[in-house]
Amino acid sequence: MRSFRTASFMLSAAAAAALAAPALADVKAGVDAWQKGDYQSAVAEWRPLALAGDPDAQFNLGQAYKLGRGVPADLAQAESWYRRAAKQGHLQAEDNLGLVLFTAGRRQEAMPYIEASAARGEPRAQYVLGTAHFNGDLAAENWPLAYALTKRASDAGLQIASARLAQLDGLIPLEQRQRGLAMLPEMEKSEQRARLAATAAATPAAPKPASSAIKPVPVAPSAPLSPAAQAAADAASEATAAAKVASADAAKPATPGTSYPAPPASGPLPAKSAPVQTPVPTAAAPAKVATNAPASPxxxxxxxxxxxxxxxxxxxxxxxxxxxxxxxxxxxxxxxxxxxxxxxxxxxxxxxxxxxxxxxxxxxxxxxxxx
The missing domain is CATH 3.30.70.1070 (Sporulation related repeat)
Structure with a gap:
């Protein structure tokens, strides 16, 4: 397989995600200030909430330190706040934590986060993991999987992944590229399942209703079941309990900061072009924020x-x-x-x-x- 290799790609993390804006009024006030360019006021709104444990405020404070807005740029502080939010199930914070660790050169430490984010369909993580699988560095060499991951990231609109995909068209044999494309339908389904599982895991359990007093009712003693009948009864009980848990998980509403938008379905493969040596950015670009300008962006x-x-x-x-x-x-x-x-x-x-x-x-x- 290595006879096909003409280049080895350097891995890098890409741009930061957008700010989280949940229903909490003070967190939203910070987002509003940020969008107006008043970064210091935004940080002042978020800091007390972040210290009090609000995951969205923690994530946004991490963004401020990462981008150096309202506070001096400090990747150590950004990592700390991302980590606090990630421990509470904030998926965007987990995504950015992996990318920050990777950018800082702590690649082995970053890879579990990168892999989890890629499994949920995060394009930047898929690009990094795809490159790792191509190089056989930090992940097992697997060119079909590398092609599939890069394709998913490209379809999501990640420009650097689209440029890399054009390079892979000239480096990976056609048969292995076709095997990669065949992975896409199941990969999309797997991403959806991973997002649902991660969101459900981050959703706090609903409080149990207060139990009311129940009068004991005398029941006549029953004869013990045979071993076979007891096993069947236990299996039925376990199946009923599992169904109730699954139904309750599906009905749980997503909490602020843990929702995760689905990436697009796989689109058509870009036309084959000659390999392009595209420089990989090492610095994160500023996060884009929506404005209230008359012309919609x-x-x-x-x-x-x-x-x-x-x-x-x-x-x-x-x-x-x-x-x-x-x-x-x-x-x-x-x-x-x-x-x-x-x-x-x-x-x-x-x-x-x-x-x-x-x-x-x-x-x-x-x-x-x-x-």
Whole structure:
């Protein structure tokens, strides 16, 4: 297999995630201040809540220290706050903790977090883990799996993963790339199960209702069951208890800071292109925050293509099938050798989310992005 290798990729973490904004009024006040550029006020709102144990405030404080906004940039402080929030089940904090550890060179320590995040479908973690599987460094060499993970990250809109995918097209034999693509349907299902399990694990158990006094009722003594009958009764009891637990877990509402949006379904493979030596960023880019400006920044991304004509053809097919697509103007966003097909003109994020939901019901991958 190694005769195909012409390059070995260096691993790196990517940009920070968006700020958490739950229902807590003071945490939201901090987010509002942050969006206005008043970072010191945002930190002042979050710090007492973070010290009191609020996981969203802890995550946001970690973001502030990571980006150096409102406080001096301090990755040690960022790691500390991410770790506190992660221990309480804050999934975004767990994602960022792994990436911060990896960026700091503590790669072995970071990998369990990276692997858990990638299993839930986090694109940056999938990109890092995919590169590890290609190089056989920090993870077993597995080129089909490396290709599948990089493809998932690319489909989620991670630009550096799209560039890496184009490189892998020229480095991994076709048969192994096809095996990687065959993994995608089960990988998507596995990601969904992992997200649901992680969210359920982070959701506090509902308080038990107060028990009321029950009068004892005399019952006539029963004859003991035979061993076979007792085993059957025990099995039935265990099955009933398991069903009740599963039903209760499914009904639990997600708590602030532990919800996890599903990544898009796998889209078409970008056209094959020559390997491109793309520099891997080592510094995290500033987190994007939504504003209340009249012009909405929200768009819906429908795919990324190595050939612009393929993007235009997809728009024609979707416009013929969906009136909601035909009523919008296609946006072709150039990025390196890729053309990203996006729909714009949404009044806000909620409208873009509804648009993508319609697309995904029809089997078309769609990702809400902030330009």
């Amino acid at each position: 929200w768009r819906a991304q429908l795919g990324a293509f190595g050939v612009e004509a393929n993007a235009r053809n997809l728009w024609k097919r979707l416009a013929a099938k969906y009136p909601s697509v035909a009523s919008r103007e296609p946006l072709l966003v150039k990025s390196a050798k890729l053309t990203r097909l996006q729909a714009g003109g949404f009044a806000g994020k909620a409208q873009a989310v509804d648009f993508c939901a319609t697309m995904q019901k029809g089997g078309q991958p769609c990702l809400v992005v902030d330009k």
